[in-house]
Amino acid sequence: MSESVETGIERIVQARKEGRLEDALREALELSDKYPDDARVAYQTGWAHDSLGKESAAVPFYSRALSLPGLSKVERHGVFLGLGSTYRTLGRYEESLETLRRGVAEFPDYAPLKAFLAMTLYNCGEHKEAVSSLLNLVLDTTDDEEVKSYSRAIALYARDLDQVWAD
Incomplete structure (x- = not known):
């Protein structure tokens, strides 16, 4: 260059x-x-x-x-995030979903992409997947010891938010 x-x-x-x-x-x-x-x-x-x-x-x-x-890895993060977020802002949810899913597939450990993907999932009516994704993101990124103390329960609900236990 x-x-x-x-x-x-x-x-x-x-x-x-x-x-x-x-x-x-x-x-x-x-x-x-x-x-x-x-x-x-x-x-x-x-x-x-x-x-x-x-x-x-x-x-x-x-x-x-x-x-x-x-593009460097950091720049590719930024492009996926920028494009996916921009599509979402414009109401082009399916394009946002495709872009952000591509980004998460390429960079599964990059948390901001997962957060923006969850927002787009919400916009697409995929509320369970959006909340599940956010719960997993919280578990993956929190340093809060009190949240961590509930990690087993949060992970269980992230897998199935509709689970009901009858005694």
Whole structure:
């Protein structure tokens, strides 16, 4: 990757960190025009649009980023999360579900993808799977000793929320 691409990405990231979102978008669009086949640039351009609430405009950039080689593991996390979340925000739930499931399949230990997948499952009417997924996420990520003390019961209900025990 040429230094100009690296420098451009650094400028985009810095502008976003400083809250200069319009500058980040302008930089990203300029860099995207120069390097349309660079996955990292496409990712940053999608993110720049997303940061400004321009979700529809973000989709093609996120999609392009996923279709190209060159993203790090962390960047792929971000693209799956960005695209899946953007689809969800736009009410494109089936596309969100497909994207987030792909992301979870590729990165089963990346908890934020699971959280966004649970939200999309809820939007798709898959309430049991959404709650089950969130319960498992809590069990997998909590450091709270009191929650951990109930891990057996929580895990049992995560497997079957409708289970009733009669004595």
